[in-house]
Amino acid sequence: MTQLDLTRRRIIQAAGAGFLLPGLAPAVIASFKDRPKMTDGVQSGDLLGDRAMVWSRGDRPSRMVVEWDTRSMFSNPRRVVSTLADQRNDFTARVELTGLPADQAIYYRVFFEDAQSGVASEPWFGHLRSVPQAQRDIRFVWSGDTVGQGFGINPDIGGMRIYEAMRLRLPDFFIHSGDTIYADGPVPAEVVTEGGRIWRNITTEEKSKVAETLDEYRGAYRYNLMDENLRRFNAEVPQIWQWDDHEVSNNWSPSKQLDERYKVKDIQLLAARERQAFLEYAPKRLQSADNGGRIYRKLARRCSRH
Incomplete structure (x- = not known):
C-alpha cells in the first residue's frame, strides 16, 4: 500500500x-x-x-x-x-x-x-x-473468539483495542476463524479477574443471558458492533467469516444436552436461529445451496511465496 x-x-x-x-x-x-x-x-x-x-x-x-x-x-x-x-x-x-x-x-x-x-x-x-491479478506479497490478519468468557466491551481500557492494532497493520483482508459471537456466554456488568481486579463491561439486554431467541442471537452481533474499534476496522479491512461452535453453544452437536441456563432444549432449533442471524450479519456472499443456508464457500486468490 x-x-x-x-x-x-x-x-x-x-x-x-x-x-x-x-x-x-x-x-x-x-x-x-x-x-x-x-x-x-x-x-x-x-x-x-x-x-x-x-x-x-x-x-x-x-x-x-x-x-x-x-x-x-x-x-x-x-x-x-x-x-x-x-x-x-x-x-x-x-x-x-x-x-x-x-x-x-x-x-x-x-x-x-x-x-x-x-x-x-x-x-x-x-x-x-480489490484482488490483484499479478502475484504480489499480501498481508492478512486472523483472529477469532469475539467477546468470550464474559469479557465484553470495557470502556475503561478503550473497548476492543485488538481491532485497532490489527487495522494499523494495513492488512489486505481479515480471516475471522469463528466464534464470531459467544451465544452461550452472557456479558455481566463486572467480571472479577486475577488479584481481585474488576473488568467492567458495557451491557445489553440481549447479552444478559444465553442466546435462545432469534433476536438474542442478532443482539449478540449488534453488541459487538457497538465497539468503535471494531466499526473502524470493519470499514477498512475486507473480511472472511467462518462459523464455529460458540455461535450456538460450546462444542455443540445434534446430541448435545444443554444445561439449566437454557429453556429451549432443542439444539437444532437454536442452531437454525443462529445460522439465520449469522447469515444476516456476516459480510459474506449468500448462496443458493442448502436453501440459502450454506456457509462453506471457496475464495481463491493468487499470492507470492516467501
Whole structure:
C-alpha cells in the first residue's frame, strides 16, 4: 500500500464522521430525526475476482445504496441498490460490487433510503483493496473468539483495542476463524479477574443471558458492533467469516444436552436461529445451496511465496 493510499484512507474515514463529499445528495432533504439511522457501520468481505460484498444495517424498512469509486472524491461513482431491508432480516442489507479493477483502492459510501418516503440517511464511508491479478506479497490478519468468557466491551481500557492494532497493520483482508459471537456466554456488568481486579463491561439486554431467541442471537452481533474499534476496522479491512461452535453453544452437536441456563432444549432449533442471524450479519456472499443456508464457500486468490 502506497503512502497515497494510506493518506486517502485517513481522509475518507475523517469524511465519514459526517461530512458529505461532492456529488452526494440525499434523495429527499429532511431533518436529521426523520432520516434512517446507521448505527452499526459498514463491512466488506468475500473478495473474489472483480467482486466484493458490502454490508450494513438500517433502522427501518429501507434500501441500502452503495456508491463506489477508485478515487476518494467519488468523481465517477458506480451505484448499487439492495433489496428491501426490513424486520424479516433485522434491517440488514448487502450488495455485491462487480467490475472492480484489479489491485486498486476502492472507496465506497453507504446510505439507506426510507422505503416509504425516500428520505436518505447520512452516509457511512468504507475502503477496500480489490484482488490483484499479478502475484504480489499480501498481508492478512486472523483472529477469532469475539467477546468470550464474559469479557465484553470495557470502556475503561478503550473497548476492543485488538481491532485497532490489527487495522494499523494495513492488512489486505481479515480471516475471522469463528466464534464470531459467544451465544452461550452472557456479558455481566463486572467480571472479577486475577488479584481481585474488576473488568467492567458495557451491557445489553440481549447479552444478559444465553442466546435462545432469534433476536438474542442478532443482539449478540449488534453488541459487538457497538465497539468503535471494531466499526473502524470493519470499514477498512475486507473480511472472511467462518462459523464455529460458540455461535450456538460450546462444542455443540445434534446430541448435545444443554444445561439449566437454557429453556429451549432443542439444539437444532437454536442452531437454525443462529445460522439465520449469522447469515444476516456476516459480510459474506449468500448462496443458493442448502436453501440459502450454506456457509462453506471457496475464495481463491493468487499470492507470492516467501
